[in-house]
Structure formats: structure tokens, C-alpha cells
Amino acid sequence: MRVGVISDTHGLLRPEAIDALEGCDHILHAGDIGRDGLIGELEAIAPVTAIRGNVDTEGWAARFLETVETELAGTRIHMRHDLKTLGFDPGERNIAVVVSGHSHKPLIESRGGVLFLNPGAAGKRRFRLPVTLARLDLGPAGPRAELVHLID
Structure with a gap:
């Protein structure tokens, strides 16, 4: 199973991301x-699981949780916007x-057998950081991720 992982779009869904x-x-x-509406645009590509981040404060964002645990292709995935707020050992x-x-x-x-994945930001460039998303492959060999650079 191939999973697209995107974050920090800040209202901008680039054609390169699509x-x-x-x-x-x-x-x-x-x-x-x-x-509002950006997740619907992503749903035109594939089913979406989304969480809200610190800028998602308007009424439309209330339908998104701050953390989600889901399972895709037999792989348990925990999502939260800010990794610094992770207060438990995911391996346990x-x-x-x-x-x-x-x-x-x-x-x-990889830390203790857990893959930590931050796809970077796919929206407006911040400082000199790259504009990226990630692809996550879930299969019998375990999860594998790669970064995709959207612009130079």
C-alpha cells in the first residue's frame, strides 16, 4: 500500500503536491x-486521514482531531502535529x-523499531527549508518512507 503523507499546507495545495x-x-x-475545502481536494485523489494543527482554529477545523491512531495495511500509525507533545513510547x-x-x-x-516521519511542509516556503511531502510504503518488509521535493 502506498500512502501519501503531507503536512503544513497552510491553505496552499500546490499542483506539484497533487x-x-x-x-x-x-x-x-x-x-x-x-x-476549509483543502481536505476535500485531497479526497479527490484518495481517502484522507487528517488531523488539525495549531493554525487550524476556525470552525471548519473542529471536525479534525488533534491526534489520531489508525491502521493501514496492518500497520499501526499514530498522528499528531507537534512531535514534541508525544508523551509516551509508541513501541509499547x-x-x-x-x-x-x-x-x-x-x-x-527509525527509533527503537518505530519509524518517525515528518514530511516537511508542502505549503508556503518557510525560511530556507525545503518544500516537501513524503510517500510511505506499507508492506510485509515493514514501513519505508521517502521524501519528495516539490520545488527547488
Whole structure:
């Protein structure tokens, strides 16, 4: 199963992001969506699981939780916008992947058998940080992630 992972769009869904997410079986949005309707645009590509981030404070965002645990292709995934608020050991809860956003800094790192994935920011460029999203492959060999750079 191929999962697109996007975060920190801040209301901007770039055509490059849409192209990079084509062919995904599911999309995870790790918060700071930024505007009503953006998740609907992603749902035109694939089913979406989304959480709200710190900028998602208007009424439309109330339908999104701050954290979500889901299972895709037999893989348990925990989502929260700010990784610094993770107050437990995900491995003890049999979580295989922790998805976060907030920092705008891409991260793919294995810690104690858990894959920590921050796709970076796909919206407006912040400072000199890259504009990225990620693809997550879920299969028998375990979760594997790669970054996709959307613009130079």
C-alpha cells in the first residue's frame, strides 16, 4: 500500500503536491491544513486521514482531531502535529509509524523499531527549508518512507 503523507499546507495545495500524490491508496495530512475545502481536494485523489494543527482554529477545523491512531495495511500509525507533545513510547503501544508535522523540517528516522516521519511542509516556503511531502510504503518488509521535493 502506498500512502501519501503531507503536512503544513497552510491553505496552499500546490499542483506539484497533487501530482506527487497521484496513485496513492491513502493520504495522511499531519495538520496546519489552513483552509476549509483543502481536505476535500485531497479526497479527490484518495481517502484522507487528517488531523488539525495549531493554525487550524476556525470552525471548519473542529471536525479534525488533534491526534489520531489508525491502521493501514496492518500497520499501526499514530498522528499528531507537534512531535514534541508525544508523551509516551509508541513501541509499547505497538505503533509502527509516528507521523508529525509542525517543524517544517523533513524527518525520516527509525527509533527503537518505530519509524518517525515528518514530511516537511508542502505549503508556503518557510525560511530556507525545503518544500516537501513524503510517500510511505506499507508492506510485509515493514514501513519505508521517502521524501519528495516539490520545488527547488
